Amino acid sequence: MLKFPYAISDFYTLRTQGYRYLDRTAAIPTLEDAGKQLVFLRPRRFGKSLLLSMLAHYYDINMAGEFDALFGDLAIGNDPTPEHNQYLILRFDFSKVSAKGDIEAIQHSLFTHLNQATLDFTQRYQHLLKYPVNVMEDALGSLQSLVDVVKNSGQSIYVLIDEYDNFANEVLVHDVGNWQRYYDLLESEGIVKTLFKIIKAGASEGKIARVFITGVSPLVLSEMTSGYNVATSIYLEPRFNTLCGITHVELAGLVEEVLQDCGQDAVQQTSVLETMKQFYNGYRFCEQPDSALLYNPTLAFYFLRHYQQACSPPRKMLDGNLAMDASRIRYIANLPDGASVIGNILDEQNPVVLPYLENQFGIEQLHKLQHDARYMVSLLYFFGVLTIGGLAGELDELRLDVPNRVIYALYVEALREKALPDLADRRQVEGLAKQFYQTADLQPLAHYLESSYFSVFNNRDYRWDNELTIKTAFMSLLFDDTYYIMDSEAALKRRYADLLMIIRPDMRRLDALKDIVIEFKYLSLADLGLTAEGVRGQSREALQQLPAVQTALQAALRQLRDYQQVLVEKYREPQRLHCLAVVALGFERLIWVTLG
Numbered sequence: 040m041l042k043f044p045y046a047i048s049d050f051y052t053l054r055t056q057g058y059r060y061l062d063r064t065a066a067i068p069t070l071e072d073a074g075k076q077l078v079f080l081r082p083r084r085f086g087k088s089l090l091l092s093m094l095a096h097y098y099d100i101n102m103a104g105e106f107d108a109l110f111g112d113l114a115i116g117n118d119p120t121p122e123h124n125q126y127l128i129l130r131f132d133f134s135k136v137s138a139k140g141d142i143e144a145i146q147h148s149l150f151t152h153l154n155q156a157t158l159d160f161t162q163r164y165q166h167l168l169k170y171p172v173n174v175m176e177d178a179l180g181s182l183q184s185l186v187d188v189v190k191n192s193g194q195s196i197y198v199l200i201d202e203y204d205n206f207a208n209e210v211l212v213h214d215v216g217n218w219q220r221y222y223d224l225l226e227s228e229g230i231v232k233t234l235f236k237i238i239k240a241g242a243s244e245g246k247i248a249r250v251f252i253t254g255v256s257p258l259v260l261s262e263m264t265s266g267y268n269v270a271t272s273i274y275l276e277p278r279f280n281t282l283c284g285i286t287h288v289e290l291a292g293l294v295e296e297v298l299q300d301c302g303q304d305a306v307q308q309t310s311v312l313e314t315m316k317q318f319y320n321g322y323r324f325c326e327q328p329d330s331a332l333l334y335n336p337t338l339a340f341y342f343l344r345h346y347q348q349a350c351s352p353p354r355k356m357l358d359g360n361l362a363m364d365a366s367r368i369r370y371i372a373n374l375p376d377g378a379s380v381i382g383n384i385l386d387e388q389n390p391v392v393l394p395y396l397e398n399q400f401g402i403e404q405l406h407k408l409q410h411d412a413r414y415m416v417s418l419l420y421f422f423g424v425l426t427i428g429g430l431a432g433e434l435d436e437l438r439l440d441v442p443n444r445v446i447y448a449l450y451v452e453a454l455r456e457k458a459l460p461d462l463a464d465r466r467q468v469e470g471l472a473k474q475f476y477q478t479a480d481l482q483p484l485a486h487y488l489e490s491s492y493f494s495v496f497n498n499r500d501y502r503w504d505n506e507l508t509i510k511t512a513f514m515s516l517l518f519d520d521t522y523y524i525m526d527s528e529a530a531l532k533r534r535y536a537d538l539l540m541i542i543r544p545d546m547r548r549l550d551a552l553k554d555i556v557i558e559f560k561y562l563s564l565a566d567l568g569l570t571a572e573g574v575r576g577q578s579r580e581a582l583q584q585l586p587a588v589q590t591a592l593q594a595a596l597r598q599l600r601d602y603q604q605v606l607v608e609k610y611r612e613p614q615r616l617h618c619l620a621v622v623a624l625g626f627e628r629l630i631w632v633t634l635g
Contacts, residue, residue: 040347041296045340048088050096054109061289061336063090065114066282067097071122074271076242076250079279080257081324082423083364084337086283087253091130091199094251098126098197101163126197126248127164127189131156134202138209142223145206146230153178153234157185168192179230182237186246195248198238204254207231211258212370231259235267242269256421257398275396277325284322284333290315297343301350310544311352315342317524318356321426321442328429335423338445352545356520357445364446367422368453371415374408378457380415384425384441385450385514386507388535391416391439392431424449444520451518458495458515468492472517476540477551479617485629488512493626506561509623510537513557522546536602541610554616556606558598560591564625574627583630588622592632595620599634 044058053060070077081087096102096109103124110116115123137148154174161172169192173184189196211221224231241247252270254260260272273279285293291312298308315334319342322333341358345351371377384391397417400408408414416439419425428440441447459465471484492512517540518525526539540555564571566587574582582588599618607613618634 040300043340043344045344048092050089050092061285062113063093063282064110067115068120069278071120073273076270078252078260078270078272078274080254080274080421081283082255084335086336088201090283091201091251091253095128095130095199097123099128100124100126127194128199129156129160129196130199132201134205136206138206142220145224149230150178154181157181160185167194179233179237186241190246196246198247198250200252202254203252204256204259207259208255212366239267239269256418258400275325277327277330280323280325280330281333285336285339286331286333290334290339293343297347314352314544315339318444323427326427326437354521357448364422364424365449365452368424368449371419372453372457376410377415380412381450381454382511385511390428390431392436393439394436396420396437444524448518448520451515455515468516472519475517476522476553479553479555481619481631489628506559509561510559513538522552554606554610556599556602557619557621558595560595560622562587562591562622562624567624571625571627574624579630582624582628588630591622592620596632596634603634
């Protein structure tokens with residue numbers, strides 16, 4: 040049975056215990072040519088640690104005797120570079136540094152990690168060191184002693200730093216509006232900047248041969264221009280777009296193997312690939328619009344491991360290991376203008392467009408993060424919850440998209456939590472949504488929207504234009520990827536349905552579920568010539584007969600007839616399809632008609 044390296048980032052384990060490794064060694068010569076000190080940014084759980092582990096085993100002088108076993112059948116095996124197995128590897132993993140407590144506590148955690156890495160280094164390479172390394176309470180002094188001893192022993196170091204920005208990002212995200220701890224970490228003589236000054240000096244003096252740094256965002260780099268201004272940033276270069284992540288061709292091969300073990304045919308393979316594409320694909324890490332879109336490897340392996348065991352997809356499409364990404368969205372949503380930015384991101388017919396990604400997030404720029412949408416969406420890109428969708432407009436500006444349905448669900452949940460902070464309210468909404476999935480009867484949901492949700496939703500920084508607010512309110516209540524592939528502004532023969540709820544292929548066995556498509560129209564109180572009290576005082580039947588309401592309903596029904604034809608042809612279950620035309624009268628009442 041195919042062994043997936045889920046949550047395994049040790050290259051040696053993968054290669055010696057029969058796990059599937061998606062070969063990235065062909066990039067090694069290109070990485071060497073790119074520079075001596077490199078910075079490579081990717082979202083969490085995208086394979087950065089495995090990449091570093093592969094580089095560590097390739098360049099480690101101690102691993103020379105196992106080169107053929109580890110690399111012989113990989114792309115680099117037949118033509119290795121002269122630098123293979125030439126260095127002493129010094130690895131740091133800053134995800135192990137706690138961001139809790141004051142600056143002294145964080146410094147203690149960082150120093151503990153640096154000293155542990157130094158001790159591990161001396162134990163692995165003591166046979167090559169002519170002098171002892173002085174490990175002291177000041178871990179920066181320990182590092183200085185280490186690089187000096189290696190140089191004086193006639194050896195060279197390759198420094199690998201994983202998640203360089205992790206603890207600093209945690210400080211920033213969890214201290215919204217209070218940046219003192221973040222400032223203390225990164226001020227002119229802060230511990231992080233001093234650490235990188237030592238690395239920079241070691242490289243300039245020939246004590247450190249190469250440096251490879253991974254992280255999520257450029258937040259910390261912006262504060263290190265004087266301490267570490269020698270690195271080459273390669274994270275937006277097209278040639279490294281696929282360095283981490285899974286391509287569609289690679290995924291198709293894995294799916295084929297899994298389905299063969301389950302005794303399933305090519306028809307099922309097409310369905311599985313389409314589901315995985317909807318939920319996990321969509322990441323692009325360069326500005327070339329024809330570059331490959333990638334799958335998140337952690338999510339893909341999560342899905343495939345479950346399928347391997349049950350021969351069906353998991354009920355929950357979001358792996359808990361990625362749920363932390365929701366905190367990044369909540370961080371932006373809780374900024375003064377953040378909720379409006381999140382709402383605009385969900386308007387897929389009007390994508391977010393930027394002339395370029397902001398990559399300077401120094402202390403002096405943090406105030407811009409409060410109100411400047413460009414800074415917010417740029418940071419969301421680096422967090423992995425937006426991606427480069429392509430180019431847009433006459434000026435070929437960057438279009439930033441939500442990469443897939445799993446990430447879309449995180450945005451929706453952030454809005455739902457902000458509008459309904461009380462857990463009991465959210466549980467009530469879940470019950471109403473499940474009832475709607477089975478009946479397509481809008482009455483209970485409409486009553487809740489009119490009596491409670493619209494007033495809350497529209498007053499909590501969600502004051503966008505008309506129809507978008509209504510659509511987003513519905514989406515935040517109804518979104519559920521356990522049962523549905525849900526899409527806002529879904530393309531159907533070059534026209535766009537406002538909200539499409541199609542039952543997941545593996546859930547179509549549940550006869551109770553309905554396929555649902557909703558077309559929204561919005562009429563302001565001014566359009567109606569009525570006051571809020573006047574709208575609330577009339578029956579739904581009377582409001583439905585108003586000329587403006589009838590016109591809006593008929594327009595929505597015409598669109599729904601086109602969508603209905605397309606969906607019936609595709610899914611061939613007309614009895615399950617329910618098409619609703621919904622007209623919002625301000626934020627007071629809802630009028631709807633079901634297409635017969």
